[in-house]
Amino acid sequence: MNQREPILKVRGVDVAHGHTPVLHDVTLEVGLGEIVTLIGANGAGKSTLLMSLFGLPRVARGQVVFAGQEITALPTHRIARLGLALVPEGRRIFPAMTVRENLVMGGESVNEMVLERIHGLFPVLHDRAGQRAGTLSGGEQQMLAIGRALMGRPRLLLLDEPSLGLAPLMIRRIFQALREIVVEGTTLFLVEQNANQALRLADRGYVLVNGCIRMEGSGAELLDNPEIRRAYLGGH
Amino acid sequence: MNAHILLQQLVNGVVLGSVYGLIAVGYTMVYGIIGMINFAHGEVYMIAAYLTAIFLAALTLLGIQSPPVVILMVLILTMAVTALYGWSIERIAYKPLRHSTRLAPLISAIGMSLILQNFVRIAQGARNQGIPTLLDGGVRLMENGPEQFVQITHAQILIVVTAIVSMGALWYLIQGTAMGRACRAVQQDRTMAALLGVDTDRIISVVFVLGASMAAVAGTLVTFNYGSFDFFIGFVTGIKAFTAAVLGGIGSLPGAMLGGLVLGLSESIFSGFVNTDYKDVFAFSLLVLVLIFRPSGLLGHPEVEKV
Ligand SMILES: Nc1ncnc2c1ncn2[C@@H]1O[C@H](COP(=O)(O)OP(=O)(O)O)[C@@H](O)[C@H]1O
Ligand SMILES: [Mg+2]
Numbered sequence: 025m026n027q028r029e030p031i032l033k034v035r036g037v038d039v040a041h042g043h044t045p046v047l048h049d050v051t052l053e054v055g056l057g058e059i060v061t062l063i064g065a066n067g068a069g070k071s072t073l074l075m076s077l078f079g080l081p082r083v084a085r086g087q088v089v090f091a092g093q094e095i096t097a098l099p100t101h102r103i104a105r106l107g108l109a110l111v112p113e114g115r116r117i118f119p120a121m122t123v124r125e126n127l128v129m130g131g132e133s134v135n136e137m138v139l140e141r142i143h144g145l146f147p148v149l150h151d152r153a154g155q156r157a158g159t160l161s162g163g164e165q166q167m168l169a170i171g172r173a174l175m176g177r178p179r180l181l182l183l184d185e186p187s188l189g190l191a192p193l194m195i196r197r198i199f200q201a202l203r204e205i206v207v208e209g210t211t212l213f214l215v216e217q218n219a220n221q222a223l224r225l226a227d228r229g230y231v232l233v234n235g236c237i238r239m240e241g242s243g244a245e246l247l248d249n250p251e252i253r254r255a256y257l258g259g260h
Numbered sequence: 261m262n263a264h265i266l267l268q269q270l271v272n273g274v275v276l277g278s279v280y281g282l283i284a285v286g287y288t289m290v291y292g293i294i295g296m297i298n299f300a301h302g303e304v305y306m307i308a309a310y311l312t313a314i315f316l317a318a319l320t321l322l323g324i325q326s327p328p329v330v331i332l333m334v335l336i337l338t339m340a341v342t343a344l345y346g347w348s349i350e351r352i353a354y355k356p357l358r359h360s361t362r363l364a365p366l367i368s369a370i371g372m373s374l375i376l377q378n379f380v381r382i383a384q385g386a387r388n389q390g391i392p393t394l395l396d397g398g399v400r401l402m403e404n405g406p407e408q409f410v411q412i413t414h415a416q417i418l419i420v421v422t423a424i425v426s427m428g429a430l431w432y433l434i435q436g437t438a439m440g441r442a443c444r445a446v447q448q449d450r451t452m453a454a455l456l457g458v459d460t461d462r463i464i465s466v467v468f469v470l471g472a473s474m475a476a477v478a479g480t481l482v483t484f485n486y487g488s489f490d491f492f493i494g495f496v497t498g499i500k501a502f503t504a505a506v507l508g509g510i511g512s513l514p515g516a517m518l519g520g521l522v523l524g525l526s527e528s529i530f531s532g533f534v535n536t537d538y539k540d541v542f543a544f545s546l547l548v549l550v551l552i553f554r555p556s557g558l559l560g561h562p563e564v565e566k567v
Contacts, residue, residue, distance in 0.1 A: 078455055104457035116452040118445050128438075129445050129456050176457070 030089075031056045031180050031211055032077075032108075037086030039069070039076045046072045047235045049086070054180060059212045061222040061243070063256055064232035070215040071113045073232070074182050078103050078110065091179060105132070109178035113185055115169040119158030123149055126157045126168055130175030141208075142171040145201050163194035170201065180211045187218045199225060219256035223247045231256075264402065267410045269532035270525065275416045275485075277524020278423035282478035283501030284508065284516035285430065286346075286471025292447045292511040293467045296362070299369035300349050302498015303376035304472045307345055308479025309489040310384055311338045313391045327394050331418070331484065339476040346472025347465055355461070373494075380491040390488040415485040426477045427517055430470065434513060443467060447511075496540060500527075503547040509560020518558055 032054040039047040046069045054060045064070050076083050077090075078100045088096045095103050104110075109130070117126050127142065127149065128134055143150035146167040152160065157168055166186055173181055183202075187195040199221050206212060206225075216222035223229055223243045231239040231252065239246065246252050283305055290298045315337045319330050353372040357364045398413035434440035445453040446463045454460050482497075483489055500523065508519025523543060531539045550557065 080451065080454075099459075100454040101457045101459045104455055110455050112452065112455065116449055118448045118452070120448055121441070121444060125441060129441065129453075129458075132457065172456070 029056050030054065031091055032213065033087075033089040034073075034077075035087040035089070037073075037076065037088065038084045039072055039081060040084050041072065041081060045084075045235070047076070050232075050235070050237055051086075052230050052237060052240075054211060054213050056179075057209060057211055058228065059206055059214065059226045061214045061216060061219075061226035061229040062232055063216055063219040063222060063229060063246075063252075065255070066217065068232045069235040070232055071184055074110060074112075074184050074213075074215060077108065077182070104176075107176070107179035109173040109176055109181050111166075111169045111173045111181070111183045111186055113188065115162075115165045117157045117160075117165050117168050117172070119156065121157055122154050123157050123160070123168060124153040126172050127175050130172035132176065135175070135177070138175055138177055142174055145174075145204060146171055163190050163197070166190060166194075166198060167201070170198070170205075174205070174210075178210070180213060181205070183212065183214045185216055185218075186214075187216065187221065195221065217256070219252065220247075223252075264404070264408055264410055265532050266529070267402070269528045271410060271412055271416065272532075273525035273528030274521065275419050275524070276528055277504075277521035278420050279478045279482055279497075279520070280501045280504040280524050281517045281520025282423055282426065282474045282481075283497065284504040284520045285427070285474050285513060287502050287505040288508070288510055288512060288516040289443075289467050289471050291505070292513075293443065293450075293464055294354070294358075294365075296354070296365045297369065297502065298349075298354075298468075298471070299366065299498075300353065300372040300376060301471065301475060302494035302501070303373050303380075304342060304345055304349070304494070305475040305479045305497055305501075306489070306491060306494030307376065307380065308338050308342045308476040309483045309493060310380060310389070311341050311476075312480045312483040313389060313489075316391055316394075331394060335422070335477065335480050338480045339473045342476035342479070343469045343473045346468040346475075349472075350465055350468040355464075377491055377494070384491065386491060388488055388490045391483060393487055394484055413485075415481075419481045419485060422477060422481055426474060430474060431513070433470070439463075439466060499547075500540075500543050503543055503550075506547060506555075507550050507557055509557030511561070512557070512559045515557055515559035522558070 030053045034050055034052045037047060037050045038045065050073060062070055062073070077088055079098065080100060083096060087094060090106055090108055093106065095106065118129065127139065131138065148164055149168060149171050157165065160168060170186065186198050190198065195218070202212065202225060214222050214226065223246050226243040228242055229246045230237050231246070283301065286301045287298060290296065312334055315334045316330065319333060324330055324333070349372055353368045354365050357368055395415045395418060398411050398416070400409040400411050403409040434443060442453065442458045442463050443466065445458060446460050450460050501520070504519035504523040505516045507523055508515030508517070523546065526546065527539050527543050530542045
């Protein structure tokens with residue numbers, strides 16, 4: 025169990041899309057400085073959980089507490105300004121803006137030191153600063169989405185399947201960057217279907233099945249669990 | 261073809277096109293950001309004409325006489341109050357319908373348009389209103405006898421120069437400032453903009469305020485130029501400006517400016533060489549043709565589909 029001061033607490037949350045219930049009584053925690061992963065099959069409700077932290081859609085039952093403050097009913101932009109940043113599924117960069125403008129959108133004001141750090145992490149974002157973001161490759165767009173989320177110096181960085189649709193080499197580079205981000209002290213909550221990479225990076229993990237938290241443990245424990253190996257790691 | 265008539269119609273066309281462009285940017289920006297046609301936008305232009313007369317009378321009463329000072333003050337005051345109308349229209353008629361069907365805000369827009377027309381008709385009377393001319397005279401080019409010249413009036417010069425300055429200011433605001441960047445972000449992906457801390461309701465209000473201010477510039481300039489107006493002028497001019505926005509590519513800011521110019525020029529040339537009575541029919545036929553053959557307009561992106 026997590027011993028650190030929690031930055032995010034999700035307590036008994038139910039979420040529905042319209043009249044379709046998706047999440048049932050989800051409870052989880054992310055401690056300050058921790059790397060927590062949530063793994064689950066396609067359609068389990070991972071993206072719904074991340075979006076519902078921002079009230080998109082609002083939770084039907086339960087409570088979300090971020091940095092000691094209940095955010096369950098706050099407007100989306102106010103939640104974001106508290107220091108919760110999302111790298112969303114499908115990246116959602118602003119295609120008609122330049123790479124630099126996309127990065128600037130991530131922070132309330134441009135902090136040159138943060139920008140430099142992000143350029144160090146992903147040099148391509150520096151080289152292509154003036155280029156329209158829509159012309160970047162998928163992997164580069166993923167880097168841009170991560171860089172954009174880091175611009176606001178988030179207290180908690182949420183990532184929704186950053187490896188989705190990327191070539192293995194690009195996935196390795198993204199995970200390498202995540203390791204560097206972690207070393208610098210950022211707290212991560214990483215949602216993945218790519219359970220192998222995610223569990224090796226994470227301190228702890230949760231397993232989401234059909235909208236319910238089915239299992240919880242340290243990264244190593246979950247990696248060794250035969251049920252997990254069978255369901256998510258292609259093992260036998 | 262008569263070169264003098266052609267040049268004169270080109271001059272008139274650029275002036276008309278500047279006016280259409282100023283109003284068209286309001287249609288295109290609102291469409292770009294919330295995906296609806298603000299059918300009440302023409303009425304905003306009409307209200308600006310009335311406000312121009314009201315502020316002109318007020319300044320005259322206060323004894324302010326110098327034309328440049330009067331024009332500038334009337335323009336600023338009209339823009340400010342018209343902007344307030346734009347803001348209120350969105351708050352009252354569209355914001356409550358933000359999460360409803362696509363059709364609901366359109367119906368609400370038509371209702372808002374009728375309310376504004378009738379409000380002005382009842383408050384100000386149905387008859388034609390007028391203001392005294394502030395700017396007369398002009399320059400004559402290629403003078404070649406008493407009937408042979410191309411005339412550019414001072415009022416026309418004022419329209420084109422003011423239009424260029426306001427379009428330039430708007431362009432800078434959208435492309436060069438943090439607020440403009442937020443507007444573009446909301447246009448491209450409203451949910452993502454909110455996830456990055458942008459107050460999207462505020463940005464939508466900003467867009468209505470900007471669109472109304474630009475329509476106010478058009479209303480003030482046209483009123484200074486023609487001197488007369490009534491409660492119904494927003495209808496035809498509104499549809500023309502909407503045509504300009506569609507022609508340029510709805511959602512595209514440079515498209516609205518270009519569409520205004522193209523519509524103004526072609527309408528002017530049509531009036532000069534074919535028939536003045538049918539110039540509105542010509543403009544609306546152009547709208548139909550664009551919608552059939554190139555619905556994305558001159559500068560629009562065919563794939564744009566707002567949800
Ligand atoms: N916008 C939506 N409207 C209705 N149903 C949705 C929507 N988004 C997702 N769902 C449904 O919610 C369930 C969970 O989806 P999602 O959260 O995207 O899962 P995951 O990210 O784990 O793949 C799925 O059954 C999906 O069909
Ligand atoms: Mg998902």
